[in-house]
Amino acid sequence: MALNRKIAYIDLTTGTVEAKPIPVKMRKQFLGGRGLDAYLLYNHIKPGVDALGPDNVLLVSAGVLVGTLASASSRTHVAAKSPLTGYFGSCNMGGFFSPELRFAGFDHLVIKGKAAKPVYLWIHNGEIEIRDASKVWGKGVRDTQEAIREELGDHEIKAMTIGIAGENKVRYANVMTEIKNSGGRTGMGAVMGSKNLKAIAVRGTMDIKIAHPAEALEYDKKVISQVTAAKVSQEMGKLGTLFIWGATNSQGLVRTRNFQLNQLDESDAIEPEEFEEHTFGMAACYGCQVHCRARYVIPDGEYKGVYDEGPEYTSIGAFAGEPGCRDLTTVLAANHLVNDYGMDTLEVGGMIAWAMELYEKGILTDKDTGGLDLSFGNEAAVIEMIHRIAKREGLGDILAEGPLRAAEKIGKDSIKYQIHVKGMSALHSDDRPAPALALGIATASRGADHLRSRPAIDLYHLPEPVLRQIYGQPVPYEGPLTSDYTDYEGKSWQVFWQEQCYMAVDSLGICKYHTIFLGPNFPNFEEWSKLLYYNTGLEMTPLDIWNVARRANMLERMFNLREGLTKQEDWLVDRYFDEPTKLGIPKIRGRVIDRDKLHKLIDEFYGFQGWDTKGVPKPETLKALGLEKEPSHQL
Amino acid sequence: MTNERRAETTAEATARGRTYGAFRCLNCFERNTAPSGAKSFKCPKCGFEWRLSWPMPTQPRIRGPVWETNRRLAEEATAKQTKGEK
């Protein structure tokens, strides 16, 4: 059965491994993936530990539907205390790793301690072995995976690995699998590096038993068609997530030159259609019919002929929009480099653009940059800085420390130009015209982030009745909802709803592009209830799933509060409030976020959460969700 | 109750409103169609001009603005607005 996968506790200091079953009771409370990770992190990490020390705990997990017929059930979740923010660290990636982890018999890995020398884990059909990694230490992401396959003599091995950036503990290093599947954000790669853990290799041939196979086949077919029939799926299946750029840059919803402008004009050369010319076919993650990942070969320049996958919407933002570049090859090459070094595209782009603004303002000089011309628009500098950050050379060593630590080191008023929340850089989207998006990044559990609660469909001007249908289930909502994305009314509920929606998919192990993220007519709670039943036999109503999400989100919040988070950090940097947008369509020119109105949204949001005015969960909220005794150490 | 198994889910119900072939103007959000294969498009409602591409033979998308036109229109609109405010 899909629910018989185990949890393994691995202590790298002592070299011991212990496996236990996961009780169905815990499944009903937290499902798996990110949901159960929230529980495990709250239970296993002592407050105040050094995120890069042996006391941090690294969690690797598969969602409860991973490897089943549920559409795009491919996601791997990784969590630990974040070395970037000091709060809840968490990242999620596609690919083929977690299905293979399940074929090998496991759902959750709890990795503690620190190995004396570089090691990797080899997990196969119920067995876990800690192996010497000296041969792969120092290798890039793809070479590491290939070398492990060769060493163990099996092409089919899937591996999750860190690159050079993770070894060097760049505070936003990724965990990676395949060519480009990235667990980006919050520096989980640095945590792996700090534990001397280079990779986790998995391979298995154990059955994932489907509870009701005939029904699962029929129902999954229906859900897949629901997904692939959407216009956004079809565009994404041709252009990848790059397709978003057309809509956002056309309106003026992207940050460029760090955060000075909100549109990259005359940028035809980096439009998705231009990238398409260099791609050959699309690739997909496990079980996915959307196939949003382009395969490409870099057409010219230093990396001519190199194969890679993507790039993503974030790549254009990070390597074109923010640094003010308009060169396609630079984006393709930069995407390749961050993939192979294993670094968060978004954070890298943000840090470089910030350094460029500091250079423009004279806060950083040629002396600081080692003679590198960090002017906006200098493509070569973007590429060079990627190398330096990964290798921690010169200014790169400072930027590798992430927004807050780097600003502290550089000093002056450099922090003024940082675009972050809770010490994590924001996506390149300009959220000043869209309060819902601004509220989302201000309150997201892992810092400025668009994948925790962003109601992206708010940008679509959907008619109010459609919004009511979506946001009025599985719990009723009768408050305001507005079609206009510049409005403040009702946005707090949308953010709250999306937060539960994304937690639910992350716990199920389904990709966000298969739910209400980029399009409105996608499967959500009702479909998941059936998918769970047909595939795993778990009987849970849509409301039960909603409550799993509530519980897990609550624990993420409690973790953050325990680490010292205050209400003041659910907030944006001053530029959102003080510097109006200058470009784009008339509707969004001259926009800032209104402080008072954002305060009001946050208060409403806290109210929906069942938190007090300081953002702390009320005792009755915890009781209602059965969390009053946490940490309860049941797993 | 919202929580019971319904004959039609929210996703199924809202999907009936899909408009294949149409696209929204990115300025005024009016739904439009364009002649198959057209490379550019001027919104009949607001006058903004967009460059189109055709990811699928029957489904256009906005690739980007016709920069000059849209910049001019946006500047005119904001100028008018600030004058109105004064």
Added chain:
Amino acid sequence: MTKQLVIDYEKCTGCRLCEMVCSVKHEGVVNPARSRINIAKWETKGLTVPVVCRQCEDAPCVSACPTNARMRDEELGRVIVNYDRCIGCKTCVVACPFGAINWDPLARKVISCDLCDGEPQCARFCETGAIRFIEVSTANKDRQREAAGQLLESMQKPVQPAAR
């Protein structure tokens, strides 16, 4: 009329949904090791190729089988195994030039594509067109037209649409 699985690997995205539905259909489980179709992958080159039985007319696996357990089923145009006769010697596994016969490690038997008795699940779920279940004699028609079209273009004789 025989229908066959026609594979166009250039369209394959490597999602492995075909593997999943194949093993669910036959064994009620998801397990690529027990699927009758597999995806061969060259990760660093971006290549994914579905490998499945070609239902050979003069099948090496049939000739190799010492107990005549493997045989052609002309009605559905496929090669099947009579498990009453099969002794599990795995000779066919090695004999198949495509590596299209799997040894199921749990059921301990040879498995290969049985065309789902005429309703191939892999082709039904693969929306990319990488696997199609079509009449064999028409398998080349799309490509024929495409090539012919290119020829036409190179001859530069634009054809006017009929006047209305």
